[in-house]
Amino acid sequence: MSAPLTKKERMKLDRIDMPERDAVERAGSFEEVNLGLTAKMAQLEAMRCLECKRPKCIDGCPVGIQIDEFIRLVAEGSVAEAAEVIQRDNLLPAICGRVCPQENQCEGTCVLAKKERPIAIGHLERYVADYVRTEGLHQVAEMPRPTGKAIAVIGSGPAGLACAGDLIQSGHAVTVFEALHEPGGVLVYGIPEFRLPKEIVQTEIAGLETLGVVFEMNAVVGRTHTLEELLAEFDAVFIGVGAGLPRFLGVPGENLIGVYSANEFLTRVNLMKAYLNDADTPVLDVTGKRIVVFGGGNTAMDAARTALRMGAADVRILYRRTEAEMPARREEVRHAREEGIAFDFLVSPTQLSGEDGLLRRVSLQRMELGEPDETGRRRPQPIEGATTEVEADLAVVAIGNGPNPLLLSTVPDLERTKWGTIAVDEATGRTSIPGVFAGGDIVTGGATVILAMGAGRRAAASVENWLDTGVWELPPSEEESVESA
Amino acid sequence: MYRIVQATDVGPGVRRFSVEAPHVARHYRAGQFVIVRVDPTGERIPLTVAAADTDTGLIALYVQGIGKTTRRLNMLESGDSLHDVAGPLGKPSEIEHYGTAVVVGGGVGTAIAYPVVKALVDAGNRVISIIGGRSRDFVILESELEATGAEVIVCTDDGSYGRPGFVTDTLADTLAGTPVDIVFAAGPVPMMKAVAAVTKPDGVRTIASLNPIMVDGTGMCGGCRVDVGGKTQFACVDGPEFDAHLVDFDLLARRNQAYHDFEQVRNAELEDPSCRVESSP
Ligand SMILES: Cc1cc2nc3c(=O)[nH]c(=O)nc-3n(C[C@H](O)[C@H](O)[C@H](O)COP(=O)(O)OP(=O)(O)OC[C@H]3O[C@@H](n4cnc5c(N)ncnc54)[C@H](O)[C@@H]3O)c2cc1C
Ligand code: FES
Numbered sequence: 001m002s003a004p005l006t007k008k009e010r011m012k013l014d015r016i017d018m019p020e021r022d023a024v025e026r027a028g029s030f031e032e033v034n035l036g037l038t039a040k041m042a043q044l045e046a047m048r049c050l051e052c053k054r055p056k057c058i059d060g061c062p063v064g065i066q067i068d069e070f071i072r073l074v075a076e077g078s079v080a081e082a083a084e085v086i087q088r089d090n091l092l093p094a095i096c097g098r099v100c101p102q103e104n105q106c107e108g109t110c111v112l113a114k115k116e117r118p119i120a121i122g123h124l125e126r127y128v129a130d131y132v133r134t135e136g137l138h139q140v141a142e143m144p145r146p147t148g149k150a151i152a153v154i155g156s157g158p159a160g161l162a163c164a165g166d167l168i169q170s171g172h173a174v175t176v177f178e179a180l181h182e183p184g185g186v187l188v189y190g191i192p193e194f195r196l197p198k199e200i201v202q203t204e205i206a207g208l209e210t211l212g213v214v215f216e217m218n219a220v221v222g223r224t225h226t227l228e229e230l231l232a233e234f235d236a237v238f239i240g241v242g243a244g245l246p247r248f249l250g251v252p253g254e255n256l257i258g259v260y261s262a263n264e265f266l267t268r269v270n271l272m273k274a275y276l277n278d279a280d281t282p283v284l285d286v287t288g289k290r291i292v293v294f295g296g297g298n299t300a301m302d303a304a305r306t307a308l309r310m311g312a313a314d315v316r317i318l319y320r321r322t323e324a325e326m327p328a329r330r331e332e333v334r335h336a337r338e339e340g341i342a343f344d345f346l347v348s349p350t351q352l353s354g355e356d357g358l359l360r361r362v363s364l365q366r367m368e369l370g371e372p373d374e375t376g377r378r379r380p381q382p383i384e385g386a387t388t389e390v391e392a393d394l395a396v397v398a399i400g401n402g403p404n405p406l407l408l409s410t411v412p413d414l415e416r417t418k419w420g421t422i423a424v425d426e427a428t429g430r431t432s433i434p435g436v437f438a439g440g441d442i443v444t445g446g447a448t449v450i451l452a453m454g455a456g457r458r459a460a461a462s463v464e465n466w467l468d469t470g471v472w473e474l475p476p477s478e479e480e481s482v483e484s485a
Numbered sequence: 486m487y488r489i490v491q492a493t494d495v496g497p498g499v500r501r502f503s504v505e506a507p508h509v510a511r512h513y514r515a516g517q518f519v520i521v522r523v524d525p526t527g528e529r530i531p532l533t534v535a536a537a538d539t540d541t542g543l544i545a546l547y548v549q550g551i552g553k554t555t556r557r558l559n560m561l562e563s564g565d566s567l568h569d570v571a572g573p574l575g576k577p578s579e580i581e582h583y584g585t586a587v588v589v590g591g592g593v594g595t596a597i598a599y600p601v602v603k604a605l606v607d608a609g610n611r612v613i614s615i616i617g618g619r620s621r622d623f624v625i626l627e628s629e630l631e632a633t634g635a636e637v638i639v640c641t642d643d644g645s646y647g648r649p650g651f652v653t654d655t656l657a658d659t660l661a662g663t664p665v666d667i668v669f670a671a672g673p674v675p676m677m678k679a680v681a682a683v684t685k686p687d688g689v690r691t692i693a694s695l696n697p698i699m700v701d702g703t704g705m706c707g708g709c710r711v712d713v714g715g716k717t718q719f720a721c722v723d724g725p726e727f728d729a730h731l732v733d734f735d736l737l738a739r740r741n742q743a744y745h746d747f748e749q750v751r752n753a754e755l756e757d758p759s760c761r762v763e764s765s766p
Contacts, residue, residue: 179703181522181529181569189705218520218571220703224508244705248717255712255736257743264706272528272700280554281528281700282747357739404704406722 007050015117016045023338027308030193030275033335034098034126039079042127045120046075052111057121060109063454065089067106067121074124083132086125091165092158092453094133094200097126099191099298100450101329133203143212144171149467152177152234154221154407157185158449159240159440161208162456163463168211170464175234177219182271185242187449189271190263192302194309195332198270222407227414227436236435236463239422240456243401243441249294253352254397258284258359262295262303262398269306286394287311292362294318294349295398296326297446301333303396304341315341316390320348320367320380346380350387352395359395364388401446421445429459434472437463486566490543495625496618498550499593500559501535506570507542509534515600516578516694516726519544520702522569523558530554531699531721533671534573535596535626536603544570547596547625553751574702575725578692580604584666587659588635589652589680590616591672595626597694598671603633605669613638613663615655617672621646653679665689670729674741678734685730693729695720697737698744712736 005013019035020026026033037045055068066085073082086093102108102122110118131137150173153160161183164174182188184201209215219225221241230237246261248254265283268274272281291307293300296319304315317336319326322345326333337343344364351363366386369378403420415423415432422431422438429437439455441447466472491503509519518533536545550556561567578601586605590598595616605612612635618624620643630637639647640655648655653676659665660683670680671694684691697709697720704722711720714731718724 179571180701181571218569219508220571220574223512223573224571226512244703246705246707248707248710255710255717255740257740261707264700264708267700267706273526278526279528280526280751282744284743285747357736406704 005047010048010050013044013048015048015120016041016123018120018123020335023335023340026194027339028311030309032197033194034123036130037120037123037127039077039131042074042079042124043077046071046124048112049075049119050111056109056111057106057119060104060106061089062105062448062450063089063457065106065125070128071119071121071124074128079128079131080137082128083137086128090125090450090453091162091457092204092449093125094129095158095187095196095204096450096453097122097124097129098196098200099329099448101448103330105450133200144169146173147171147467149173149235150175150233151463152230152237153240154230154237155179155185155240155242155440155442156183156205156215157240157242157440157452158187159242159442159452159456159459160185160238161204162453163238163240163437163439163460164213164456165208165211166457166460167463168208168213170460172235172467173212173214175214175216177216177221177225177230179218179220179241180271181217183215183217185240189267190299190302192266192270192306193275194305195302220406222410227407227411231433231435235467236437238429238456238459238463239407239431239436239438239442240440240452241404241407241442242452243403243421243446245402245404246397247400247402248397249349249352249399251349251351253354253359256352256354256359257357258354258393259352259395259397260284262293262299262396263401265303265396266299266306269310275306275310283310284394285311288313289393290314290316290391291394291396292316292318292390292392293396293398295400296321296328297398297400298328298332299400300396300398301328301336303398305332305336305339307394307396308339308341312394316392317341317343318347318349318362318364318390319343319345321369321377322346325377344390347388348380348382349395359392362390362392362395364390401441403442403445419445427458428462428465429455430462430466430472435466486568487570488566489561489563492561492563492565495547497622498559499623499625500548500550502546502548502558502561503543504546504567504570505542506544506572509570509572510537510542510544511539513537513544513573514577515580515604516597517573517575518702518725519546519570519572520574520699521546521558521567521571523554523561524568527557527568528554529569529700529702531574531696531702533597533694535599537573545596547593549593552748553755556752556755571702574721576723578604578669578726580608582609585611585613585663586667586669587613587615587656587665588669589656589672589676590614590626590670591652591676592618592623593625594670594672594676594694595624595630598669599626599630601669601671602630602635606633606635612636613659613665615640615652615659617641617652617655619643651679652676653683656680657683660684660687660689667692668729669726670694674734674738677729677732678738681729681732681734691729692726693732695725695727695732695737696741698741
């Protein structure tokens with residue numbers, strides 16, 4: 001490459017936009033929306049990095065990727081080396097590059113964020129990961145010497161996959177027990193193809209299988225196997241079962257035909273492939289219909305955009321706060337808008353009504369923002385007498401998930417928080433039962449892929465420590481050393 | 486893959502499968518079901534486990550071919566495999582020493598009733614099992630039920646075998662003649678609704694095994710939700726058995742029809758694959 005640019009020259013460069021499928025075209029297609037940066041674009045974007053002495057971006061990354069280093073390598077054209085840097089801290093970069101809420105993480109703390117044009121770290125991470133995948137450069141890690149220890153991982157979402165990935169590379173035998181017929185958790189049943197192609201998830205899982213991870217499908221722990229049995233058979237158990245219990249609205253009419261949880265709607269379409277013509281699994285026909293989606297998170301965006309792609313005529317997101325409080329990734333909100341999805345803010349459903357058992361209308365209460373609640377977001381409160389109605393043939397409820405009690409109810413000894421999530425030592429993922437670790441959404445409640453992955457990896461490190469020392473109760477100092485490991 | 490060790494016809498459009506599923510067999514208790522996928526692109530359907538043998542690792546499933554998936558399943562023979570079998574799911578039946586129990590099974594619902602009868606007999610109850618079908622050919626599991634030691638009364642709608650009339654007629658007669666402590670019902674929704682109506686006036690405790698449409702069977706989707714006493718419950722994890730006097734059977738019947746049109750299209754395709762209807766998108 002030519003001589004390095006000065007800081008001033010770098011500041012003048014424009015942030016490179018991610019090439020996207022045209023909004024009209026993509027509204028009828030499950031093909032991925034973001035097309036990926038070209039090599040040239042990636043290099044140009046990486047060259048904008050100011051190479052801060054104390055890079056703030058790393059502070060924003062939940063798993064502490066050496067962002068400055070990998071970006072410098074991309075700028076130099078050393079993409080394979082950049083991949084190695086990322087891989088040290090992130091086992092699933094092709095996934096995280098696509099679904100992390102970068103604006104609240106690395107890109108939010110980038111010094112250029114003040115000027116509204118942070119380095120496109122997520123796009124670069126994705127570029128690097130896609131490059132090594134499509135070029136077949138995925139390193140086959142050297143097989144470590146078997147330790148003779150065996151670990152059971154329950155759940156194959158990002159938490160379980162990350163935990164399994166680290167433990168197998170340390171030479172332990174790892175078996176992943178998954179309730180569904182396909183591994184991947186929310187990555188396969190929730191997040192749609194147009195945002196995260198399933199082929200990417202399958203590649204990651206195939207990689208783990210090559211390393212020796214055994215996946216046992218249709219294994220509903222608590223039913224097919226008990227936790228007790230796993231504890232007798234394995235040296236340690238990691239619980240990463242996610243937060244898979246959909247919340248409903250608690251208003252009359254919720255059981256009408258035409259009211260879906262986002263989990264059900266997305267599972268039918270994604271996991272069960274109802275978007276393909278020859279699928280055996282049905283989903284209610286939305287062609288030409290009016291759809292409303294309750295919620296303001298990624299799940300709501302995914303449900304709305306999926307409905308659109310299934311042929312809906314009118315899709316509306318109904319959220320009880322305002323746009324500023326929406327937890328969805330900013331890019332998803334923009335994409336949804338471009339595709340023609342309407343947003344109604346400050347409304348909350350009070351009743352769903354139908355004819356012959358089929359949903360027809362939704363009654364809404366208008367809201368205003370009051371005092372901030374415990375999450376710091378201003379709490380919506382009803383405006384007396386301000387009500388309205390919208391016609392709807394299908395309503396998707398995307399207001400979050402609680403912890404699924406299926407496994408937990410079978411282990412009364414396992415300590416829980418007041419929210420019903422598993423109580424753990426955050427740094428180590430250790431639960432109240434020796435040998436049992438937990439992480440991901442089942443600990444935090446619905447959160448993010450990167451946090452689940454980070455928790456899976458911390459737990460893996462803690463499993464190692466436990467297998468080595470046999471000490472369960474950790475003194476505070478040791479906990480810290482595990483966390484920074 | 487879960488190998489089918491034996492497949493036999495037991496009635497018109499009804500087959501019995503003995504399937505290798507050792508983990509399911511080991512943990513199974515009466516009242517539980519499995520989620521099955523026939524092939525790698527198939528849909529997930531719930532099927533009640535009628536019997537399980539821990540030693541051989543085999544479970545017994547009774548399948549009535551109605552929709553595409555159940556009809557495809559019924560084309561399988563011994564030596565074939567099911568792609569997925571997950572379970573045992575749902576809460577087991579509450580088996581206690583109640584005294585006298587009546588277990589009503591209609592059609593393939595008899596396969597759900599059978600393990601309950603067995604477990605109740607084993608728990609020391611006097612068990613009267615009333616089973617019914619449209620006609621003689623539709624009556625299943627009669628000799629197996631008799632072998633449990635329960636008193637078995639068979640009815641047929643057309644009177645071709647046993648007592649003529651509906652199971653509910655026989656149930657009403659039984660209740661009039663004997664004090665009954667508990668009634669279990671499994672079968673078509675209208676039958677369970679009718680059973681609940683018969684037992685309600687005298688307040689005989691009645692449990693129905695509900696059969697809503699399911700997807701995952703693990704509590705993740707809420708597609709299986711039913712209304713029990715005004716409260717929404719997920720049949721796959723909170724049930725499938727509920728207090729029949731509190732169940733909104735009309736809602737259940739309606740929700741079970743949600744994909745009626747889709748099923749008809751798929752059924753037609755199964756008969757004649759060339760008539761595949763292209764649907765959007
Ligand atoms: C529609 C949707 C969109 C999202 N979009 C984003 C996004 O853009 N960015 C982002 O960062 N996050 C997003 N999230 C959140 C993110 O997906 C989750 O935080 C993350 O997947 C949690 O990972 P996990 O491993 O804890 O659990 P999950 O991914 O939920 O995986 C848990 C797995 O455990 C299995 N399981 C459950 N119970 C049992 C049992 N008893 N025995 C065996 N297996 C069991 C489940 O079947 C599942 O496969 C989204 C979530 C949803 C639902
Ligand atoms: S079948 Fe999905 S929650 Fe019961």
